[in-house]
Every structure is written in C-alpha cells, then in structure tokens.
Amino acid sequence: VALTAAKGVLRVQLQCKNLHEYLKELSPEILDRLYNHPATCLAVYRELPPLAKNYVMRMLFLDQPLPQAAVALWVKKDSEKDHDQCVSVLSGLRLWHSQQLQGGLQGNILNPVFKDNLRIALLGGGKSWADQGDSLGPDRHARDVESLDKYALERWEVVLHFMVGCPSAAVSQDLSQLLIQAGLMRTEAGDAPCITSAGFQFLLLDTASQLWYFTLQYLNTAQTRGMDLVEILSFLFQLSFSTLGRDYSVEGMSESLLTFLQHLREFGLVFQRKRKSRRYYPTRLAITLSAGVSANSSSTAMGAAPGTGDSGFIVVETNYRLYAYTNSELQIALVALFSECLYRFPNVVVAQVTRESVQQAIANGITAQQILHFLRTRAHPVMLKQNPVLPPTITDQIRLWELERDRLQFSEGVLYNQFLSQADFEVLRDRAQGLGCLVWQNVAHRVIVVSPQGHGEVKRFWKRQKSHT
Amino acid sequence: MVNVLKGVLVECDPAMKQFLLYLNETSALGKKFIIQDLGDTHVFILAEVVHILQERVGELMDQNSFPITQK
Numbered sequence: 001v002a003l004t005a006a007k008g009v010l011r012v013q014l015q016c017k018n019l020h021e022y023l024k025e026l027s028p029e030i031l032d033r034l035y036n037h038p039a040t041c042l043a044v045y046r047e048l049p050p051l052a053k054n055y056v057m058r059m060l061f062l063d064q065p066l067p068q069a070a071v072a073l074w075v076k077k078d079s080e081k082d083h084d085q086c087v088s089v090l091s092g093l094r095l096w097h098s099q100q101l102q103g104g105l106q107g108n109i110l111n112p113v114f115k116d117n118l119r120i121a122l123l124g125g126g127k128s129w130a131d132q133g134d135s136l137g138p139d140r141h142a143r144d145v146e147s148l149d150k151y152a153l154e155r156w157e158v159v160l161h162f163m164v165g166c167p168s169a170a171v172s173q174d175l176s177q178l179l180i181q182a183g184l185m186r187t188e189a190g191d192a193p194c195i196t197s198a199g200f201q202f203l204l205l206d207t208a209s210q211l212w213y214f215t216l217q218y219l220n221t222a223q224t225r226g227m228d229l230v231e232i233l234s235f236l237f238q239l240s241f242s243t244l245g246r247d248y249s250v251e252g253m254s255e256s257l258l259t260f261l262q263h264l265r266e267f268g269l270v271f272q273r274k275r276k277s278r279r280y281y282p283t284r285l286a287i288t289l290s291a292g293v294s295a296n297s298s299s300t301a302m303g304a305a306p307g308t309g310d311s312g313f314i315v316v317e318t319n320y321r322l323y324a325y326t327n328s329e330l331q332i333a334l335v336a337l338f339s340e341c342l343y344r345f346p347n348v349v350v351a352q353v354t355r356e357s358v359q360q361a362i363a364n365g366i367t368a369q370q371i372l373h374f375l376r377t378r379a380h381p382v383m384l385k386q387n388p389v390l391p392p393t394i395t396d397q398i399r400l401w402e403l404e405r406d407r408l409q410f411s412e413g414v415l416y417n418q419f420l421s422q423a424d425f426e427v428l429r430d431r432a433q434g435l436g437c438l439v440w441q442n443v444a445h446r447v448i449v450v451s452p453q454g455h456g457e458v459k460r461f462w463k464r465q466k467s468h469t
Numbered sequence: 470m471v472n473v474l475k476g477v478l479v480e481c482d483p484a485m486k487q488f489l490l491y492l493n494e495t496s497a498l499g500k501k502f503i504i505q506d507l508g509d510t511h512v513f514i515l516a517e518v519v520h521i522l523q524e525r526v527g528e529l530m531d532q533n534s535f536p537i538t539q540k
Contacts, residue, residue, distance in 0.1 A: 354536070355534055404530050405527075407482070407530075408479055408481045408485060410479055412476075413478045413513075414475050415474040415475075416471050416472070418471060418472040440478055447507060449507075449513070452475075
C-alpha cells in the first residue's frame with residue numbers, strides 16, 4: 001500500500017500486486033518450498049510472459065546448464081529489451097540461477113525443484129493434487145454451478161456490506177480482525193469498526209482485484225496466526241485448478257488447512273454444507289483467483305463478471321445524471337459514495353454526479369481515477385456500444401473537480417538567499433543537490449530551498465566552508 | 470553571510486499566485502504571511518497559515534462555481 005501525502009491530508013493508495021510481485025517478495029527458502037508442489041509451478045508458469053514461457057520450455061528437459069551466450073542467441077538483435085526483461089523476471093522468481101560451466105563460462109540452469117515439479121504438472125505423475133470426493137460416494141446434497149455462484153456472490157457481498165456499514169451484515173470476529181489489519185477498516189476503543197479511505201478505494205474495485213488484494217492481506221497475516229504460508233499458498237493454487245461443480249474431500253488436510261478452509265468458506269471461495277462436512281465445493285471465485293489482477297483491467301471482466309451478478313448496470317448521461325439499474329443495497333451504497341441519489345424505484349436508482357458529491361468522495365480518499373474505473377467496469381451494455389464508453393464531458397469534469405483541490409502544492413523547506421557571491425551559491429547548491437534535499441532553486445536571484453531533513457547537514461557543511469575560507 | 474529562513478514553499482499557477490498576493494496585502498489571514506516572492510509560480514510563506522490558506526482557496530473555488538445541473 002503506497003502513501004502519498006497531499007497538502008496535509010494523507011491519501012492512501014491501494015496497490016494491487018499481481019502474483020509475481022507477491023512471490024518476488026517472499027524469502028528464497030519459502031519460494032523453494034513452494035515450488036515443491038506441481039500446482040504452484042503450473043500457476044506461476046501460466047503467468048509468465050510468453051518469451052519467458054518459451055525459455056522455460058526449452059530448458060525444461062535439460063539436465064545441464066546452458067551457456068548464457070547461447071540463451072542470448074535465442075532472440076534477434078532488436079529484441080534485446082525483451083530478453084533482458086525476461087531474464088530479470090526469471091531470476092526474480094528464482095526459476096533459474098547461474099552456474100559456472102566447465103569452460104569457465106556462466107551458464108543458466110532451471111531451479112531443480114521447479115523443474116521436477118513442472119514436469120510432473122505437465123506430464124502427470126506424482127501425488128494426486130486434490131482428493132476427489134469419489135471415496136465418499138455421491139453427495140445427496142449436491143450443489144450445481146448456479147447455486148454455487150449464487151452462494152459465492154452472497155457471501156462476498158456480506159463482506160462488502162459489512163464494510164459499507166449496513167447493520168444487517170454480520171461477519172465473524174476473525175474476518176473483521178483481518179479487515180482491520182488490512183487497513184480497510186479501523187476501530188476505536190471498543191466501537192464497531194468503521195471504514196477507512198483505503199476501504200473506500202477497495203470497495204470501488206472490481207471483484208477479481210478485491211479478492212486478490214484481500215487474499216494477499218490474508219497471506220501476509222498468516223504467519224502471525226501460526227499458519228504455514230507454503231501450505232496455504234499451495235492449497236490456493238490447487239483450488240484454482242479444480243473443476244467447478246465438483247466436490248473434493250477434506251481427507252488428509254492438516255489443522256491449519258482446515259481453519260483456512262473455514263475462512264475461505266466465509267469469503268465465499270468454497271462451499272461446505274456444514275462445518276464438519278467432509279466434502280467441499282470450490283466456487284468460481286476461487287478458480288479465477290490466481291488469474292488475479294493482470295487479466296482483469298481490460299474489458300474482460302465486464303460481460304461475464306463472476307460475483308457481480310448482473311453484467312453492467314450503470315448508465316451515465318452527459319447531463320451528469322446516473323441511472324443504476326439495480327436493487328442491490330450494496331451497489332446502491334457504492335454509487336451513493338460519490339453521487340447524490342435523487343429517486344429510487346423498484347428497479348432503478350436515479351442519481352446525479354455533482355461537484356459537492358465528487359469532492360466529498362475525494363475528501364474521503366477516493367480518486368477520480370477510481371470513480372471512473374468503477375463507472376467503466378459497471379457500464380450498462382447500452383453504454384458499451386459507444387466509444388469512449390463514458391462521455392468525455394463527465395470524465396473530464398470529474399478529473400477537473402479533483403484537480404481543483406490540488407491548485408496549491410506545499411512543501412516544507414528552508415530558504416537560503418542573499419549569497420555574497422555566485423561561487424558560494426553554486427557550492428551550496430551543488431552540495432544540497434548531492435544530498436538529494438534540494439527542493440527548488442533560482443539561479444538568477446541566487447536562492448535555494450532545502451528540505452528540513454537536509455537542512456542540518458547543509459548548515460554544517462556551510463559552517464565548515466566558512467571556517468576554511 | 471547567507472540568510473536562512475524557515476517556512477513552506479508553495480507551488481501554484483500564476484493566477485493562484487496573484488490571489489495569494491492579494492490575501493497577503495489585505496492581511497485577510499490576520500497577518501502578512503508571504504516571507505518571499507520567488508517568481509511566477511512559487512512563493513515562500515509562513516508554515517502556520519497553510520490550513521487557513523487551503524480553506525480560503527476552497528472558498529474562492531466555491532464562489533466561482535455554479536451548479537450546472539437542474540434537478
């Protein structure tokens with residue numbers, strides 16, 4: 001989560017990392033243990049850029065290291081950049097490492113653990129990934145895909161409802177604890193938790209990003225709960241390869257995995273009829289989970305959006321009116337975050353996007369970009385026919401309303417002026433620049449502004465200069 | 470000797486800067502707050518007036534905006 005301070009108001013910006021960025025941050029030992037499971041290797045492989053996939057495939061069945069020069073020859077001269085990017089991705093994920101060849105050259109060899117498990121994943125063999133529910137016999141209470149989807153949507157919406165503050169939504173203590181730790185809500189001294197500005201931004205994301213962000217937060221806190229990160233991650237990847245509509249058994253799952261399964265049940269990622277049930281059904285949310293953030297930013301999420309129920313339902317007109325064809329409390333609450341609701345009918349809510357409502361949303365920490373993303377991803381099919389999807393007047397005006405608040409930019413500093421000579425000025429200016437604390441300078445008038453942190457150092461430097469000359 | 474002053478550097482567009490100079494001259498914030506005028510787009514001001522300044526700018530923007538929509 002990156003922080004940008006804007007004129008005294010702290011705006012927290014959500015950053016959704018994708019799978020690779022998350023993995024890169026893990027320590028090498030954990031990564032190596034992770035690669036012990038074929039499901040993980042396959043999931044990581046899927047997300048690689050095409051050139052990297054090609055490299056991995058070529059080296060998959062080699063048992064000796066390949067000289068780096070040979071690898072560099074695989075691309076044409078003008079694709080050097082792609083090659084370098086590929087190399088950095090593969091090294092960052094520890095999929096390969098360098099080894100000295102006999103002739104003294106540097107060679108590359110695939111991480112042996114990764115190599116073996118990817119082979120298993122591709123060719124079959126090894127342990128079966130998830131116990132099929134066959135051993136338990138046919139399920140009398142079997143659920144079909146539709147009801148699974150409905151269930152997943154319901155559960156996920158309860159979580160979101162809870163964040164928006166609907167009194168009817170109730171979640172377990174664990175879940176609200178997790179939300180607080182993720183920075184999406186905060187609680188003051190025994191009161192019910194209330195939402196933060198990061199939480200607002202989270203609400204406006206589309207479901208896939210929300211799920212992924214949430215899962216990452218969960219994984220980050222997993223260790224503090226005494227759960228094994230590797231186990232959980234492998235189980236997640238296994239889930240993402242399961243078939244929708246098929247049940248799996250909980251045989252052989254450890255205590256912490258069972259707890260994890262209960263949490264997943266609460267988010268709507270799996271369905272289990274009762275807590276003690278011995279079989280579970282993964283829902284669509286779990287399966288699309290590790291496809292994660294990368295695939296969703298383009299329009300793919302819109303038509304077949306799992307978990308949003310209906311496809312797009314918002315129509316935005318050039319007179320700043322907004323029509324939301326929904327009666328879901330949650331969606332209406334989200335629209336009300338940045339617009340003024342005018343009328344409500346059984347199937348439609350009429351709202352208006354005004355300067356006050358947008359600036360109120362911005363004061364709560366939502367950015368114009370997020371509002372526009374929200375409108376775009378939930379645009380009604382009628383809107384999708386026009387290009388661009390949202391009227392330019394509206395998009396420009398929302399951005400302008402946001403920029404209104406940024407007309408003045410403040411930075412604390414210390415002003416140095418009235419230098420006796422140009423040389424003095426330049427010496428001090430260069431020193432400040434070298435320290436990286438020069439905020440602004442005006443050569444013609446011999447004035448510089450230094451940041452408060454750098455001021456101490458620059459002052460000492462100046463005193464030393466003075467005592468020398 | 471070099472003159473050293475502590476404060477806040479403000480960056481804005483020329484129109485906004487004129488507004489700041491106007492506020493300074495009329496002491497609208499209670500006192501003169503501009504320590505130094507640094508050019509077309511920068512001024513150096515006292516640190517404590519930052520919040521009130523934001524409010525004033527907000528008021529100016531409110532005065533200049535008209536509700537464009539009809540209910």
